[in-house]
Amino acid sequence: MSDRATDLATEALVAHRNLLFTVAYEMLGSAADAEDVLQETWLRWVEVDVEQVRDQRAYLVRITTRQALNRLRTMSRRKEAYVGPWLPEPLLTAPDVAEDAELAESVSMAMMLVLETLSPTERAVFVLREAFDVSYEEIAAAVDKSPAAVRQIAHRARRHVDARRPREVVSPSQTRAVLESFRRALSTGDVQGLLAVLAPGAVLVSDGGGIKQAAPRPIVSADKVARFIIGGAGKKGAALTSDPTVVNGNPALVLRLDGEIDGVLAIRVEDGRITGLYYVRNPEKLSRVESETALTLR
Numbered sequence: 125m126s127d128r129a130t131d132l133a134t135e136a137l138v139a140h141r142n143l144l145f146t147v148a149y150e151m152l153g154s155a156a157d158a159e160d161v162l163q164e165t166w167l168r169w170v171e172v173d174v175e176q177v178r179d180q181r182a183y184l185v186r187i188t189t190r191q192a193l194n195r196l197r198t199m200s201r202r203k204e205a206y207v208g209p210w211l212p213e214p215l216l217t218a219p220d221v222a223e224d225a226e227l228a229e230s231v232s233m234a235m236m237l238v239l240e241t242l243s244p245t246e247r248a249v250f251v252l253r254e255a256f257d258v259s260y261e262e263i264a265a266a267v268d269k270s271p272a273a274v275r276q277i278a279h280r281a282r283r284h285v286d287a288r289r290p291r292e293v294v295s296p297s298q299t300r301a302v303l304e305s306f307r308r309a310l311s312t313g314d315v316q317g318l319l320a321v322l323a324p325g326a327v328l329v330s331d332g333g334g335i336k337q338a339a340p341r342p343i344v345s346a347d348k349v350a351r352f353i354i355g356g357a358g359k360k361g362a363a364l365t366s367d368p369t370v371v372n373g374n375p376a377l378v379l380r381l382d383g384e385i386d387g388v389l390a391i392r393v394e395d396g397r398i399t400g401l402y403y404v405r406n407p408e409k410l411s412r413v414e415s416e417t418a419l420t421l422r
């Protein structure tokens with residue numbers, strides 16, 4: 125490949141990198157795997173005569189989708205052997221992402237878990253169509269289906285997701301207010317304060333990956349969730365601090381013990397109260413957050 129061709133390929137990939145990464149992340153729920161997919165996309169893209177490609181964005185999305193589908197099928201086998209509940213890798217996002225309600229919902233922890241219930245092809249079709257408004261024709265080329273088949277898959281996936289997604293889109297300011305009340309109660313060990321912000325049927329899912337201690341199954345009910353949180357914080361014998369941040373397009377907390385990251389907590393808010401808590405403690409899923417938050421603290 126000539127230097128000029130390499131430069132053109134690089135320029136095109138850089139121009140669409142954010143889009144391609146987000147497509148891969150929404151399909152996989154793992155930033156590390158999404159980065160690997162982008163590397164695989166690049167290796168295939170440099171073999172293409174870029175100047176002969178009419179729509180570079182569509183072509184790159186096609187490559188990325190195919191590579192993500194291959195990886196997604198491999199990951200499904202890894203998840204079967206995963207210790208305890210599996211949560212997506214937390215992705216730090218810019219505050220302005222939270223202001224875009226549709227984008228924030230598409231990458232939220234709650235939505236990413238809903239996407240886990242789709243088949244690989246359904247997930248690819250749903251992500252491309254609903255999150256990025258890719259045409260049925262382009263999606264068909266990416267997933268090796270006919271446009272008619274893709275329309276049927278999209279309809280089935282949309283119906284499946286709609287039955288499981290949060291009932292309402294909550295504004296960032298509402299979520300921040302609820303999260304701040306939760307944070308205050310956590311910092312003072314106030315069980316009643318936690319109960320005030322937790323919905324009666326609140327569910328906490330924690331992911332330690334078999335490396336860090338975590339609840340082996342989801343914890344259900346406000347009382348059990350509150351006591352688990354307060355009890356866990358008290359047992360650690362270390363100074364617990366929480367720093368507000370934006371994860372997966374939504375307000376969240378980075379929790380630290382004696383200054384070291386213990387985990388990332390994301391929440392789902394409905395009717396002004398927390399219905400879902402997603403606590404990622406697996407260190408393998410926190411390296412990206414740790415490095416990026418370390419940069420902001422310098």
